[in-house]
Amino acid sequence: MRFLVAECEPPEARERRRESVGRSSGETYLAVLHKLAPGAECDRLKPTDSRAEIPSRETLTGYDAVFLTGSPLHLWQDSPEARRQIDFMHRVFASGTPSFGSCAGLQVACVAAGGKVRSMGKRREAGFARRLAATEAGRSHPLLAGRPPSYDAPAIHTDEVEQLPEGATLLAGNRVTAVQAAEIRCGEGVFWGVQYHPEISLREVAAALRRQASDLLECGLARTEADIDGLAAQVDALHEEPERADLAWRLGLDDQVTDPGQRTRELRNFIxxxxxxxxxxxxxG
Structure with a gap:
């Protein structure tokens, strides 16, 4: 198989992430995909970069799948980076190549197909999205095959889908963000996506909490940076010892998050x- 990973992060965000966790969002995807599909040929593209050459529709048909990563990019704001990302997604849809996206990846597909994205204001999902529940359509959809009726997942985002495009199918949501998983069909293309992050490890969750500490303080989710450091340290410890029931209990997590096989389920189902x-x-073949 041949995969293309589209890294939605702008260059400065990419480097901040590398500094905190050792790799960009696209590099995280590459590592996970090599585990889920050994032997797959994986390429990486940076559509937001001003010098990036956006592949043609014909080139994209040569891939078996396209993956869109998370990003701090705001799709509700007009910017050259956002326009390049949306233009890329238009070409993906036109190519008919199956596509998957997490967090901002879902938002990119939504906007490209005619939907809307908005800021969450002071609301946040920071660290984990809790009590995710499939819709009636989602309970029988293969994207969520194997997920229990209610589950948690790694998540950290400041924007969300406000309105899905016409013809899209809502698959899961929770009380914080109504659109947590969806199928979007546009032209020849089919996109499956989630607002959360099945691709990231617990270590990356901890790093994200530390990177966004000032925002979490401003939104009132923590009183001090020490509070955030303490939470991140527990998540880091659980990454190192995922079998520790005491840490999982303290963090309110189960194997849907602590077990990599369960955590990456949507990616596996997509493939x-x-x-x-x-x-x-x-x-x-």
Missing amino acids: EHLVRPTRLRRGR
């Missing part, structure tokens, strides 16, 4: 239930 069948229909 097995959309990418492989599409590959066969295209005669690629």
Whole structure:
């Protein structure tokens, strides 16, 4: 199989993430995809970069799947970076290549297909999205196959989908963010996406909390930076020893988050239930 990872992060955000966790969002995706699909050929693209060459529709048809990463990019604001990212997604849809996105990746697909994204204001999901629940459509959708009726997932975001595009299917939500998982069809393309982050490790959750400490303080989710450091330290410790029931209990987590096989379920389902069948229909064996 041949995958393309589109790194939605602007250059400065990419470097901040590397400084805190050792790799960019695109590099995280590459590492996970190599585990989920050993032997797959994976390329990385940076559509937000001013010098990036956006692949043509014809080039994109040569891939079996496109993955869109998270990013602090605000799709509700007009910017050259946002326009380049949306133009890229238009081409992905036109190519008919299956696509998947997490966090900002879902928002990019939504806007490109005619939906709307908004700021969450002072609301936040920081560290983990809690009590995610499938809709009636989501309970039978292969993207969420194997998920229990209610589950948690790594998440940290300041924006959310306000309105899905026409013809999209809402698959999951919670009380904080109504659109947590969706299928979007546009032109020849099919996109499956989630607002949360099935691709990131607990270590990356801890790093994200530390990177966004000032925002969390401003929104009242913590009183002091020491509070955030303490929480991040517990998440880091659970990353190192995922079998520690005491830490999982203290953080209110179960194997849906602590077990990498469960945590990455949506990515695995996307590859097995959309990418492989599409590959066969295209005669690629």
